Amino acid sequence: MLAYTMRRLLMLIPVLLGMTLITFSIVHLIPGNPAQVILGETATQSAIDDLERQMGLTEPYLVQYGVYLADVFQGDLGQSLRTRGSITNEIGPRIAATFELTFFAMLWAVFVGINAGIISAWRQNSWFDFLAMFFALVGVSMPIFWLALMEQWLFAQELGWLPAYGRQSSVDPIEPITYFFVIDSILHMEFDRLVTVLRHLVLPAIALGTIPMAIIARMTRSSMLEVMKSDYVRTVRAKGSGQFIVIYKHALRNALIPVLTVIGLQTGVLLGGAILTETIFSWPGIGRYVYEGINYRDYPVIQSGILVVAFLFVIINLIVDLLYAFIDPRIKY
Amino acid sequence: MNTKDDKQHSEQLVSNPAKLKQQQVEAEEMEVISPWKDTLKQLRKNRLAIAGFIIIAFFIVVGLVAPFLTPYTFSEQDPVNRLQSPNMDHWLGTDHLGRDIFTRIAHGARISLMVGFFAVTGALLFGTLFGIIAGYYGRWIDMLISRIFDILLAFPSILLAIAVVAILGASLQNALIAIAIINIPIFGRLVRSKVISLREEEFILAAKAQGMKSGRILRHHILPNSLAPIIVQGTLGFGTAILEAAALGFLGLGAQPPTPEWGKMLADSRDFIQLAPWTLIFPGVSIMLVVLGFNLIGDGLRDALDPKMKN
Numbered sequence: 001m002l003a004y005t006m007r008r009l010l011m012l013i014p015v016l017l018g019m020t021l022i023t024f025s026i027v028h029l030i031p032g033n034p035a036q037v038i039l040g041e042t043a044t045q046s047a048i049d050d051l052e053r054q055m056g057l058t059e060p061y062l063v064q065y066g067v068y069l070a071d072v073f074q075g076d077l078g079q080s081l082r083t084r085g086s087i088t089n090e091i092g093p094r095i096a097a098t099f100e101l102t103f104f105a106m107l108w109a110v111f112v113g114i115n116a117g118i119i120s121a122w123r124q125n126s127w128f129d130f131l132a133m134f135f136a137l138v139g140v141s142m143p144i145f146w147l148a149l150m151e152q153w154l155f156a157q158e159l160g161w162l163p164a165y166g167r168q169s170s171v172d173p174i175e176p177i178t179y180f181f182v183i184d185s186i187l188h189m190e191f192d193r194l195v196t197v198l199r200h201l202v203l204p205a206i207a208l209g210t211i212p213m214a215i216i217a218r219m220t221r222s223s224m225l226e227v228m229k230s231d232y233v234r235t236v237r238a239k240g241s242g243q244f245i246v247i248y249k250h251a252l253r254n255a256l257i258p259v260l261t262v263i264g265l266q267t268g269v270l271l272g273g274a275i276l277t278e279t280i281f282s283w284p285g286i287g288r289y290v291y292e293g294i295n296y297r298d299y300p301v302i303q304s305g306i307l308v309v310a311f312l313f314v315i316i317n318l319i320v321d322l323l324y325a326f327i328d329p330r331i332k333y
Numbered sequence: 334m335n336t337k338d339d340k341q342h343s344e345q346l347v348s349n350p351a352k353l354k355q356q357q358v359e360a361e362e363m364e365v366i367s368p369w370k371d372t373l374k375q376l377r378k379n380r381l382a383i384a385g386f387i388i389i390a391f392f393i394v395v396g397l398v399a400p401f402l403t404p405y406t407f408s409e410q411d412p413v414n415r416l417q418s419p420n421m422d423h424w425l426g427t428d429h430l431g432r433d434i435f436t437r438i439a440h441g442a443r444i445s446l447m448v449g450f451f452a453v454t455g456a457l458l459f460g461t462l463f464g465i466i467a468g469y470y471g472r473w474i475d476m477l478i479s480r481i482f483d484i485l486l487a488f489p490s491i492l493l494a495i496a497v498v499a500i501l502g503a504s505l506q507n508a509l510i511a512i513a514i515i516n517i518p519i520f521g522r523l524v525r526s527k528v529i530s531l532r533e534e535e536f537i538l539a540a541k542a543q544g545m546k547s548g549r550i551l552r553h554h555i556l557p558n559s560l561a562p563i564i565v566q567g568t569l570g571f572g573t574a575i576l577e578a579a580a581l582g583f584l585g586l587g588a589q590p591p592t593p594e595w596g597k598m599l600a601d602s603r604d605f606i607q608l609a610p611w612t613l614i615f616p617g618v619s620i621m622l623v624v625l626g627f628n629l630i631g632d633g634l635r636d637a638l639d640p641k642m643k644n
Binding site for chain 1: 580629
């Protein structure tokens with residue numbers, strides 16, 4: 001297990017280097033003159049020269065990459081062209097906002113997805129199975145940003161049940177401690193604010209979680225059907241255990257192993273989908289940060305946002321892989 | 334006993350030459366049922382896959398005849414009739430510039446299907462090429478290609494697409510290239526693992542023993558035997574590519590105005606959602622239907638091509 005962990009960590013090195021090479025290209029390898037592209041057609045020559053000097057664009061590529069790598073390694077993600085602020089400082093609270101959103105989206109996706117999958121497998125070919133699998137199929141075919149827009153229109157604007165924008169009430173903000181507002185409001189013992197925060201979470205979390213939910217439901221169903229056919233489940237049944245015990249205590253444990261892999265992969269999809277969801281719900285997370293970067297041609301922001309999200313994705317996959325080896329003793333590495 | 338039966342049987346056959354001929358014909362027909370025909374037969378029985386084919390055929394036809402469907406063009410503005418709800422003149426209503434939404438969706442079908450087609454074809458060709466090279470030759474070249482795939486797959490796909498478009502500049506063509514690039518490692522890994530398992534098969538060894546050259550083995554034995562998963566992934570990838578193109582369009586990184594790309598249409602109409610929800614409902618439904626169509630066909634193909642699923 002330890003050897004496997006070490007090997008897995010070593011394998012990360014080329015991946016992380018490759019990732020920085022790609023994000024490096026976003027600013028430094030733009031065809032033509034990068035400074036000109038970033039500043040637009042109307043930029044003056046002196047502004048272009050200034051930017052080139054500021055970003056070190058006149059150096060050879062290898063030197064530029066070396067400087068970039070050294071900066072990233074020290075946690076310096078550069079300077080935003082728009083706000084002139086340090087990206088490292090700006091991105092911190094946004095990572096927390098994105099994590100909070102993806103956590104609740106995943107919670108919803110896992111809870112509903114796994115249970116729908118179990119019931120579908122348990123009552124195979126019933127109307128529930130048919131309906132659940134139909135919705136799962138529609139769920140994976142839907143553009144996530146369209147679902148978000150429709151939710152916003154129906155539940156926020158037409159029915160007025162839930163807030164349409166933001167993380168919290170703009171007139172009554174929470175004093176941030178961890179920047180996870182759910183945790184912060186609990187730490188402050190402010191439960192009416194907690195309710196506000198949770199209400200803001202509902203629509204974006206559901207929009208973001210729908211595709212993973214559909215995929216998890218389909219995966220759980222097929223995995224469950226396979227396990228239910230196995231000998232040990234038949235033995236448990238022969239022992240006289242009730243259906244509930246058979247499913248939740250015995251069958252589910254083995255059925256969940258492939259589902260776990262899917263959950264890990266889907267977390268990456270969530271981080272990518274966050275760009276679209278956060279844009280629509282004005283969620284001040286890292287996805288919206290990248291979107292704003294795109295709109296203002298703020299290339300260092302796009303570059304750093306992508307690097308940070310990809311890095312988080314790699315770490316999550318690492319954790320899932322290790323967990324996988326840990327919970328399934330049949331796998332020997 | 335047996336010999337007697339056989340004798341009787343053959344006598345019968347001889348006495349009835351017409352029947353004999355018929356039996357021969359039947360035997361020949363039995364032999365020519367190829368795996369592909371078998372797949373087609375399986376597909377025809379799959380009602381969901383048929384539904385998928387119908388949906389896609391519908392959008393292909395709409396895309397083909399788009400210019401002849403309505404008296405409007407996709408970029409023609411008509412400020413007097415802006416934000417009209419669906420009516421006899423404008424079947425799906427008009428947008429904030431008075432453009433006919435049905436006309437724009439029909440032209441959008443062309444764009445989405447074309448982006449899907451070229452992105453998947455590009456990803457499939459390059460992915461298969463790299464996958465075969467990595468899987469068949471192994472050693473350092475496998476190491477190199479696999480690590481590059483790892484790096485590309487380390488990004489959530491839409492982020493990698495944004496990165497590529499950020500480097501190349503925002504346009505429909507660059508969005509297409511970006512989508513092709515992010516899908517290359519998906520095909521590549523699939524083909525690589527298939528090739529690695531095939532490489533150890535006895536018929537490949539036999540071909541080598543006969544002195545067949547690598548290129549010929551690859552073309553005549555490895556490639557045809559890896560086709561099934563490539564086809565399934567290609568069909569499913571079509572849907573994903575269309576979703577990705579719409580997402581890039583929505584973020585302003587794909588098609589530029591006035592191109593009626595579906596994702597871009599959604600982005601442009603965002604501010605009018607309360608006033609004119611139809612400007613958002615119909616483009617979204619179109620994306621969903623096309624992607625659903627490809628997913629249904631892809632699922633059907635997988636069931637038909639995967640021997641493990643056969644009853």
